[in-house]
Amino acid sequence: MANENHRAMLMRLFNDESGVKDSTNKNSHLARDAALTNVPIDHKSLMAQALAIARKSTYIPSAFCVGAIITTPNGVILSTGYSREQPGNTHAEQVAISKLLSSSSSVPEEAVVYTTMEPCSIRLSGNKSCVDRILECGWVKRVYVGVMEPADFVENSGKARLEAAGIGYQLVEGLEEECLGVARGEGGKEEEEEEGTVMQETDESEARVPVALPI
Numbered sequence: 001m002a003n004e005n006h007r008a009m010l011m012r013l014f015n016d017e018s019g020v021k022d023s024t025n026k027n028s029h030l031a032r033d034a035a036l037t038n039v040p041i042d043h044k045s046l047m048a049q050a051l052a053i054a055r056k057s058t059y060i061p062s063a064f065c066v067g068a069i070i071t072t073p074n075g076v077i078l079s080t081g082y083s084r085e086q087p088g089n090t091h092a093e094q095v096a097i098s099k100l101l102s103s104s105s106s107v108p109e110e111a112v113v114y115t116t117m118e119p120c121s122i123r124l125s126g127n128k129s130c131v132d133r134i135l136e137c138g139w140v141k142r143v144y145v146g147v148m149e150p151a152d153f154v155e156n157s158g159k160a161r162l163e164a165a166g167i168g169y170q171l172v173e174g175l176e177e178e179c180l181g182v183a184r185g186e187g188g189k190e191e192e193e194e195e196g197t198v199m200q201e202t203d204e205s206e207a208r209v210p211v212a213l214p215i
Helices: 002-018 028-036 043-054 092-101 130-137 158-164 176-183
Strands: 067-071 077-082 111-115 140-145 168-171 197-202 207-212
Touching: 043 067, 043 077, 043 111, 043 140, 043 176, 067 092, 077 092, 092 111, 092 130, 111 130, 130 140, 130 158, 158 168
Parallel strands: 111 140, 140 168
Antiparallel strands: 067 077, 067 111, 197 207
16 A cells, blocks of 8 residues: 555655646656556556456457557556557457557566456457467567456466566456456446347457347
């Protein structure tokens, strides 16, 4: 708690002196990093924030609900994303990366990803996996996960592939059960399946998504 209070105090001090209110404002995170250099990172707190974001996902029985956060190495949040936040069957890490690259913020030299579930290594739709997206960035140096992906849809080798590429990988212990519960639709938003709806193949590790038929 003392670390969190110290971090909050530094953030308020920085904002008051600089007039910067948004960590996505261009280059603002650089100064914040300098102020927070010696503050220990609370990985569990950041994962809890990713979990809260995951709860925004619209649940479907054929896909997980995941939340992701991209931070600087010192824990300043740069971008967030959750499953199906953007059009299409988009994944949380995919959305967070896309939002950061399209923002006014400068691309970081190094960044960290917090995701409530192990990044996917394969997508049945043929879309690019989250592991491939992370590796292509070049600036993601470490990945923290809330739970390993169960074999509900596919066998995921995300951890092995990231570690083989030299990306740090660590399970944040203590939230596994909650992350898995939210991933499977507990406490999230449910998508209403109305009459005249069929199931169409897509992915999210993956399977089927409701698509309305023409009336």
